[in-house]
Amino acid sequence: MSMAGVAATGESARQQTQHSSGQQVGASARGSKHGGRPRSRPLARRRNGLRLNRAAAVFVLPSMLLIGIFTYYPAVRSLIGGFYSWNGFSAPQYVGLSQFNEYFTSPTFGVEAKNVVFLVLGWLFITLVAQFTAAEVVAHLPRKLGNIAKYLFALPIVLPPVVLIDVWAYMFNPTDGLLNKIFNAFGLAGPNWLGNEHLALVSILLIGFPWISNLGFLIFLGGIQNLPRELMEASALDGASGLRRWLHVDAPLLIPQFRVAFILGGLYMAQNFVPILLLTNGGPGNATMVPGLDMYEQAFQNDQYGYGMAIGTLLFIAMLAFTLFTMRVLRPRT
Numbered sequence: 001m002s003m004a005g006v007a008a009t010g011e012s013a014r015q016q017t018q019h020s021s022g023q024q025v026g027a028s029a030r031g032s033k034h035g036g037r038p039r040s041r042p043l044a045r046r047r048n049g050l051r052l053n054r055a056a057a058v059f060v061l062p063s064m065l066l067i068g069i070f071t072y073y074p075a076v077r078s079l080i081g082g083f084y085s086w087n088g089f090s091a092p093q094y095v096g097l098s099q100f101n102e103y104f105t106s107p108t109f110g111v112e113a114k115n116v117v118f119l120v121l122g123w124l125f126i127t128l129v130a131q132f133t134a135a136e137v138v139a140h141l142p143r144k145l146g147n148i149a150k151y152l153f154a155l156p157i158v159l160p161p162v163v164l165i166d167v168w169a170y171m172f173n174p175t176d177g178l179l180n181k182i183f184n185a186f187g188l189a190g191p192n193w194l195g196n197e198h199l200a201l202v203s204i205l206l207i208g209f210p211w212i213s214n215l216g217f218l219i220f221l222g223g224i225q226n227l228p229r230e231l232m233e234a235s236a237l238d239g240a241s242g243l244r245r246w247l248h249v250d251a252p253l254l255i256p257q258f259r260v261a262f263i264l265g266g267l268y269m270a271q272n273f274v275p276i277l278l279l280t281n282g283g284p285g286n287a288t289m290v291p292g293l294d295m296y297e298q299a300f301q302n303d304q305y306g307y308g309m310a311i312g313t314l315l316f317i318a319m320l321a322f323t324l325f326t327m328r329v330l331r332p333r334t
Contacts, residue, residue: 078309078313079309079316081305081309081310082100082306082309082311082312083096084306085099085304085306086305086306087303087304087305099310100310100314102307103314108294111286111287112286112289112290113291115287115289116270116291118201119201119204119205119290120270122205123205123266123269124262124265124269126205127211127214127261128216128261128265130210130211131211131212131214131216131261132216132220132258134153134210135217135220135224136250138221139221139224150221154217155213157213157214161274161275162278164208165278165279168206174190174191174192177190177193194280196284197285197287200280200283200284204275204276204280214265215261215264216264219261222257223253223254223257224254231253255331258330259326259327259330262326262330263323266319266323266326267319270292270319270322271292271315272292273290273293273296276293281293282297291311292315295308295311296308298311
């Protein structure tokens with residue numbers, strides 16, 4: 001065989017070897033991409049995820065059932081019960097909107113609506129101003145002193161509300177109360193705080209003075225402590241300090257916190273009738289009567305559960321509208 005033939009044969013063998021090696025490499029690459037052990041990893045992860053989801057559902061399901069039975073069912077039952085006349089014993093009778101109309105035309109409806117609006121707006125104004133101011137002061141105190149002040153302001157939150165109301169009942173006492181003793185020390189005659197129809201509703205607002213020990217204080221304090229430090233330094237260089245910085249820098253940045261505190265405070269005051277029940281029972285006359293107290297009296301004292309549910313439904317609608325309106329107005333501006 002000639003030298004040219006041998007060279008051609010060798011070149012052909014090398015080409016075949018390279019071609020078969022390329023096919024093996026390609027097959028190996030396709031196998032590693034679509035088959036074998038690497039392909040089983042996503043499937044294993046998916047199976048593990050399904051197992052975890054099933055386990056989580058097993059643990060969450062009892063809580064969901066309990067919440068549904070003891071929270072959502074009574075709420076839905078109350079919304080439906082407003083359309084039925086029911087005394088708690090006999091079978092409910094469908095009366096449509098007659099109980100709602102009866103409440104709207106009752107002699108106390110106007111007074112109750114005016115009182116609850118006054119309490120909600122007054123409470124929101126004094127508490128938001130007090131809590132925001134206290135949070136600003138505490139946030140800019142030295143660290144150790146600020147921690148002490150934070151705990152002292154937040155500690156009364158754990159006190160039972162009835163204890164606080166009992167303390168204020170003593171303070172409002174017209175003869176031996178602390179407030180009238182202060183008036184007497186200056187030679188002034190103290191008023192009958194809870195017995196005067198013009199002062200009774202204002203006295204209800206005074207409960208909790210200075211109105212700092214509330215959830216709103218912690219909400220504002222957390223928001224202030226999370227404000228960008230660079231922005232605070234820049235505002236200080238621009239001359240914005242003290243009250244000016246609070247109003248023009250901090251307050252606009254804390255719109256989400258104001259929205260949460262506004263909604264929680266408004267809902268709390270709209271449905272909280274316990275201080276009125278324990279201190280004035282709606283009196284003197286109807287000077288402190290509110291829808292929540294009227295609902296309680298109609299249902300649990302007069303055995304008109306359907307009528308009480310109707311008042312509760314209207315109160316729920318009013319609070320829902322208040323919440324939606326607040327979320328619409330106090331949207332963060334970007």
